[in-house]
Amino acid sequence: MSKQVTLTALPRAAAGKGESNRLRRDGRVPAIVYGHEVEPTPVSVDARELFHALNGPAGRNALIALELEGRTTLVVARDLQRHAVRRDVLHLDLLAVDQDQQIDIEVPIHLVGLDDVQRDGGYLNHVRHVVPIRVRPLDTPDFIELSVAGMGIGDVRRLGDVAALLPAGAEIGDDADRVIVTINAPAGGGTSETAEEGAEEAAATDGDAAA
Numbered sequence: 001m002s003k004q005v006t007l008t009a010l011p012r013a014a015a016g017k018g019e020s021n022r023l024r025r026d027g028r029v030p031a032i033v034y035g036h037e038v039e040p041t042p043v044s045v046d047a048r049e050l051f052h053a054l055n056g057p058a059g060r061n062a063l064i065a066l067e068l069e070g071r072t073t074l075v076v077a078r079d080l081q082r083h084a085v086r087r088d089v090l091h092l093d094l095l096a097v098d099q100d101q102q103i104d105i106e107v108p109i110h111l112v113g114l115d116d117v118q119r120d121g122g123y124l125n126h127v128r129h130v131v132p133i134r135v136r137p138l139d140t141p142d143f144i145e146l147s148v149a150g151m152g153i154g155d156v157r158r159l160g161d162v163a164a165l166l167p168a169g170a171e172i173g174d175d176a177d178r179v180i181v182t183i184n185a186p187a188g189g190g191t192s193e194t195a196e197e198g199a200e201e202a203a204a205t206d207g208d209a210a211a
Contacts, residue, residue, distance in 0.1 A: 005053045009033065009068040009094075012042035020091070029089050033066065035096030038073060043094070050089060053077075058142045061105055066094060074099055074137060097137045104173055106130040107141055109162070109180060113149030122153035122183040131162055131180070132173035139167040148181060156182045 012019070012030065020030045023044050034040040053062055054077060066075045075094040082089055097103050109131055117124060131144055144165050146157060160176030 003058075004063045004065045004074070005056060006065045006067065007045055007049055007053050009043040009045050009066055011069065012044050024090065029092065031092050031094050033068065033073065033075065033094045033096060035075070036098045036101075038096040041068070043068060047088065050092075054089075058140070059108070061107065061140055061142070063137055063140065064094070066096075076103070076105070076137065099138050100136065102134040102136055102170075103140075104132065104134055105140055106132050108143040110143045110145050111148050111181065112145045113147040116149035117183065118150065118152035120152050121186050123186065124148065124151075125182045125184050126180075127182065128159070128178065128180045131159055133166060133170050134173050135167060135170035139170060141167060146180065148183075151181075151183045153183050153185050 009031070010028075012023070023030050024047075027047050028044040029047050029050055031043050031045055032040055033043055053064055054060055056062055060077055060080070062077070064075045064077065066073045073096050075096050078093040078095045080089050081091040107130060109129055111124075111126065114124070135141075144162055146162055146165070148157065151157070157180045158176060159172050159174055159178045159180060161180070163172055163176065166172070
């Protein structure tokens with residue numbers, strides 16, 4: 001499960017590009033805090049501290065204990081705006097959450113058992129790399145391991161197959177029939193309906209990403 005990381009914020013009195021650029025030159029990232037029991041509040045955070053907070057085991061799903069003017073608020077990062085070349089964060093939202101209420105979040109899927117996929121000439125098509133779930137913040141897993149051991153041509157794993165792997169009380173946040181991974185037949189070897197479905201969904205996913 002995700003562990004909290006600490007991040008200190010300072011209030012931002014001014015707004016506009018000039019103030020934001022000054023903060024960035026000083027090694028800080030403009031942000032806004034809003035959400036559970038928090039009025040929208042412009043703040044800034046240290047760029048290095050933010051980098052370390054978002055590059056731990058939980059990645060962008062890190063639960064952040066945000067310290068601001070003597071108050072600590074549990075937040076998650078949202079809507080990161082990055083520099084087109086350097087990829088450093090230019091601005092972000094910090095969403096305050098209630099530790100007892102579920103939030104919508106996407107968790108990475110790690111495939112395991114790859115060495116035990118059937119050697120029948122098929123190839124693995126990994127369609128979805130994250131699973132959307134509804135979960136209490138403190139129960140958010142860093143990732144979900146899905147076994148593909150024993151899969152052969154035509155076999156498929158779907159979002160519904162990870163439901164039993166979720167923390168107690170968590171739910172899948174999308175259609176349980178969505179394809180995660182298929183084993184497709186080699187070109188010219190014919191395809192099963194599930195393999196074709198996986199290929200179609202992969203194409204749709206690629207199209208959404210490019211939009």
